[in-house]
Amino acid sequence: MDVGHTAVLLLELGAVVFGLGVLGSLAGRIGLSPIPLYLLAGLAFGNGGLLPLEAPEGFFATGAEVGVVLLLLVLGLEYTAGDLVENLRRQAPVGVVDLLLNGLPGAALALLLGWGPTAALALFGVTAISSSGIISKLLTDLGRLGNRETPAVLGVLVIEDLAMAAYLPVLTGIVAATSTGDAVLSVAVALATLAAVLVVAVRHGSTVTRFVGARSNEILLLRVLGLALLVAGAAEAVHVSAAVGAFLLGIALSGEVAERIGDLLSPLRDLFAAVFFVFFGLSTDPTELSGALLPAAALAAVGIGTKLLTGWIAGRRAGVGPPGRVRAGAALIARGEFSIIIAGLVLGSVPAAFGPTVAAYVLILAVIGPLAPRLADPWARRLAARPARRTPA
Template sequence: MHSSAIFLIEFGAIILGLGLLGRLAGRLRFSPIPLYLLAGLAFGEGGLLPLGASEEFVAIGAEIGVVLLLLMLGLEYTASDLVSNLRTQYPAGLVDCALNALPGAAIALLLGWGPVAAVVLAGVTWISSSGVIAKVLGDLGRLGNRETPVILSILVLEDLAMAVYLPIVTALVAGLSLAAGSVTLAVALGVAGLVLFVAVRYGRVISRFVSSDDPEKLLLVVLGLTLLVAGIAQQLQVSAAVGAFLVGIALSGEVAEGTHNLLSPLRDLFAAVFFVFFGLHTDPSSIPPVIVPALVLAIVTAGTKIATGYWAAKRAEVSVRGRWRAGGTLVARGEFSIVIAGLAVTAGVEPALGPLATAYVLIMVVLGPLTARYTEPVAGLLARRRAARAVPAPSGDGTPADADPGQHVATGD
């Protein structure tokens, strides 16, 4: 009885604290993710007040949080959307991967962490935060801008790439042999391909089967199906997150919309618990030694994301101002960087990887909304200054210094 009372007190305090932190972030108009991570650091190993009774429950809640994050992401897209984006925007996806994954891999190798940590850190620096970016686009009133479809296409390609990348990381951190890892990847690709095929061909049938006018029944069926598929996927060493993502893709129409409305509060709750859980497993004293690599990564990958968005928007014939806005909006990293790092931390791949990922995400999740707002104005200001320097200074009689004295300068009339 005493232990259950302690559990209720601890877990209730966590949820209340997260609610207050979320309210504070809302008033300050930025993502609550860094505050959740800081809360985890405060209550974790080496923090101010380590938890005891509720840690196991928090761990289970964190797993559910990852599953719901990916399910809700899958609900945003239909299988036809994914196929269309693959056909038209895959060059932007390749550029995005090359420019943003390589810095993470390079830093890991330079630090002597080995190839497995390099693959993990490449994913941490590659994937943008769909949640933070969606919120920023809404806050800035840019959902109807010409560059927004380009931004969303890159995010869709990143999310689809996760279906391939996560099984690879899962196999690597589990220490599977080349043969076993190849089988895992083949199974993952086969399952992903099969689900996409079924979703394109029979998506309406699946949606009708799941559909219900009763919100309670719809919630139970969708949540139960998602957890079941996620568990089977994890048992096959594919990744629970990928299984949840594919379930979301398979649902469409009114079912997807109704599920989104019903599960949004649950997703927010368990996603917040997930960020706290990640912070719980990071010793605050381990962050200062990796703050310099984290800052270097943040500066470099902010630049590479801006370059990615600029190039992709230019390819789509968006205006120069829209290109800068696209690049600045893509900078934020968040939930998926932590999901990827969490796989390696749980497997004990590299002790410093978790602290580095935490510091990196804290920097990028704060920097992202700032670059989204100010990249285009700053680029415009610099362009005007360059143009002003390029204009020759006028001579004493008002003509440009390099003008031919015999020429007449046109006046305003």
Template sequence: MHSSAVFLIEFGAIILGLGLLGRFAGRFQFSPIPLYLLAGLAFGEGGLLPLGTSEEFVAIGAEIGVILLLLMLGLEYTATDLVSNLKTQYPAGLVDAALNALPGAAMALLLGWGPVAAVVLAGVTWISSSGVIAKVLGDLGRLGNRETPVILSILVLEDLSMAVYLPIITALLAGAGLAAGSATLAIALGVAGLVLVVAVRYGRHISRFVSSDDPEKLLLVVLGLTLLVAGVAQQLQVSAAVGAFLVGIALSGEVAEGAHGLLSPLRDLFAAVFFVFFGLHTDPASIPPVLLPALALAVVTAGTKIATGYWAAKRAGISAKGRWRAGGTLVARGEFSIVIAGLAVTSGIEPRLGPLATAYVLILVIVGPLTARYTEPVAALLGGRGRRTAGPSESSDPESESDVAQDRDLVPSPDAPAEK
């Protein structure tokens, strides 16, 4: 009875604290993710007041948080949208992967962590934060900008790549050999392909089966189906998160909209618990030794993300100002970087990887909204100085003359992907 009371007190304090931190972040218009991570650091190993009886429940809640994050992400897109994005935007996805995954892999190898940690850290530096970026676009009033479909397309391709990437690192972290790892990847790709085919051809029938006018029944069916598929996927050594993502893709129309509205509060709750859980398993004393590598990695990969967005927007015919805005907006890392690092922390392959990922995400989740807001003005300022230095005869730029006209055209293209 005493332990039950202590559990309720501890878990109630966690939820209340997360709510207050979220309110504080909302008042100052920045992402609450760094505050959740700091809260976990404060009450975890080596923190101010380590938790006791509620830690096991927090661990289960964190796993549900990852599943709901991926489910909600899948609900944002239809299978048709995903196939269309793959066909038209895959060059930008390849450039994104090359420029942003390689620095993470190189850093892990330079630190002597080995090839498995290199693959994990590559994913940490590669994937941008969909949640933070979506919020930034809304806060800055850029959802209708011409460059926004380019940004969202890159994020969609990153999310799709998770369906392949997560099974790979799951097999690597489990120590599976070449044959077992290949089998795991083949199963993951086969299941993903099958779900996409079924979603394209029979999505309406699936949604009709799940659909219900009663919100309670819809919530129970969608949540139960998601947890069931996630569990089966994990049993097959694929990934519970990938299973949840595929369930989200398979649902469409009114069912997806209704499920999104019902599950959003649950997603926010358990996702916050996940970030706290990650912080709980990171000793604050382990962060200072990896702070310098994390800072160097943050600087390099902020630059490579800006270059990625600039190149992708240029390829789409966006003006110079829009290119800089696209690049600056993509800088933020967040939830999925922590998801990837969390898998490595659980497996225990490299004790310093978790602290480095925590420091890295803390830096870029704070810097990301700033680069989104100020990259374009800073680029314009530096460009203006360069033209003044070059002289009037060299200042004419035909492309820049069309910037104002393009910037005023804020109506989204009819082919633009849905808001993420």
């Protein structure tokens, strides 16, 4: 029987999206993040996977780009310029410690394996940045929003997101450049653009908000989505990276309109973020995964240790006792969307083993991340049971 191209496309796409829905509900039932399951699904559907799909690849490639834009736009919507400025002032030292502690092991491994400086810079970011998405959901699910170490955890996440906004343009500039002089120039242009856009976002957020504001949800959705794609595209053109453009637009939008946009975009974000994770799986060769497992596991073990240490330092700085410091560290372990976004940016310009290593690394830590706070709880409670003289109030 001759089945038309459209029919194959819709059937395959439908099967994949429905399958993701099943996987997502499965993950929810056992208290896991769906991200590792989406990645596994992508690996299974890709070339050399269990069930290679041909037709929808074009959709996934475009959808993945839209997914990145939406992930960062919605993240930016959650922050106000005030949040960012205050956090930067208060938490900058912890942020620097966090990035160095967690990023350097990644960079060291890349150099050790002889992958070159671009891969080292990329793996620095992959290992440094926790998953805001997994962690904020985790804190809500565990009822820990009220805990006194939670502001410290959220503070670290905000600093990481801000650091991303400066780091991605640098990475994009270096990847796009052909010579050292070229790289320096394109990074300088990217950072200057970033600074200019950041000033507009912080100072003139209300103008931008009024510009997109509309009473009808439909019009609001179309305007914001259109503007986000325009800003992302323009940012990509000057090597600031689409993700950062979308993030800054999210920060600029504020108030009650931002609240509504967040509600409108969240379902779209969920769909396209899933597409994004699947696409990364699709573009990773699963036959390489077994070879990448050992370095990824070693990196993950170090990554757990360094995040625990970061949490301990951030908690102590916030005046929280030892049990809270352990909880803060355990909460920070999950890596996810950002690690994949960073890896996706450099895939073409680093050795082939890079993608599978990052995939395996995120698979491990996106699974352990949500479990870690539950596992660390007995340890934290034992610390709480110790005599109070160890922790002067």
